[in-house]
Amino acid sequence: MLNLVTNTDARFYNEQLRVLAERGVHGETLAPPGTHRARESVTRRTPTDYLRFLPTVLRNSIGDYDLIHANYGLTAPMALAQLRLPVVLSLWGSDLLGEYGWLSKRCARHCDAVIVMSDAMAAELDAPCHVIPHGINLSRFSPQPKDEARDAVGWSRDAKHVLFPYPPTREVKDFPRAERVVTAAAKQVDGLVELQSVYGVPHDEMSTYYNAADVLLLPSKSEGSPNSVKEAMACNVPVVTTDVGDVAERIADVSPSHVCQSDDELVAGLVDVLSSPRRSNGRENVRDISLERMGERIHAVYESVV
Structure with a gap:
């Protein structure tokens, strides 16, 4: 598995990696250069950062992988630029409903499978997709006094x-x-x-x-x-x-x-x-x-x- 993601620190993304590893799915995670984190000081990536990411993805895609999972719509163009591996695209919300929704919709048409978080997102995408919400660790999140x-x-x-x-x-x-x-x-x-x-x-x-x-x-x-x-x-x-x-x-x-x-x-x-x-x-x-x-x-x- 070759994972592309905009934020390697995203909690739900790392939980996803963990539960998939328990099912025997392993691989590498790549992120574009620059910083894009939801913190007090946010540095937005530029289009140049994503262009610089493309050679990295192409170079790594020739490795011993079964597929590419593009997590977040802005990583989809890089995943689709390689022609060897099938592509699964996960849309998280703002990548479909926000400024770059048009790009996510266009890329989704060319992916082998698309995952969205809700029925509302599926309706917005208006294309075949799987509705799979982010899961919750019910052992960690539980009532206490x-x-x-x-x-x-x-x-x-x-x-x-x-x-x-x-x-x-x-x-x-x-x-x-x-x-x-x-x-x-x-x-x-x-x-x-x-x-x-x-x-x-x-x-x-x-x-x-x-x-x-x-x-x-x-x-x-x-x-x-x-x-x-x-x-x-x-x-x-x-x-x-x-x-x-x-x-x-x-x-x-x-x-x-x-x-x-x-x-x-x-x-x-x-x-x-x-x-x-x-x-x-x-x-x-x-x-x-x-x-x-x-x-x-x-x-x-x-x-x-x-």
Whole structure:
């Protein structure tokens, strides 16, 4: 397996590698030169960086591989430039729904198989594809006592905490909107309400932050199948979110949780949860997207094209 990816640090990508390795799939990962990470200081790659990546891909494609897996749409042109190996393309969300969606759609027509994260993405692609959401480590993300979690992360036991698990600089996540709706909700709720932007911590520790929160807030402009929603569900943490990606389907039977269209609805959703903080039934609705199930389904796609 020759994997192409824009961000080798992506947590869900590394989980994908791990579960596939357990199924006997091994290989090498290549990334374009330059830096493209969702952190405070983001350096965007240029078209020149991707052109410089092409010879590397062509040179490596002559190795002893069975296929190329292009993870994220911007890596697809390089994967398709070689003519020896079948190509599987995974689209993660912004690569289909954002600025370069046209490129992902064009490349998808020439790939041997395409994987998307949600039915909404499949509808947007409007081409044959496999819907396989990113899986969740249900052993790592599980409920724990809220007060113990708050002590562990240094949050006040007495305040009400709204979790925003992204850097404020991630434009698509819309941190200004998060600030706006939390400020409005706090005026309608007794006690102190704090918005917690958590990022850059080891993934192993994120479960503690979810459990320390009263609610996950996702005011995103677009998503594929956001892992933060599924991880919060696995911890029985309520979710208040915009109607993006597959979240409406994912939390349809989860209570308390709210899928919202407007700022007013986001505020109302937060007020509902924060006025009477309680855990959700999310975990019982997320068991079908374990990492093991994801690995099984991706492996089946590989077998279909090799």
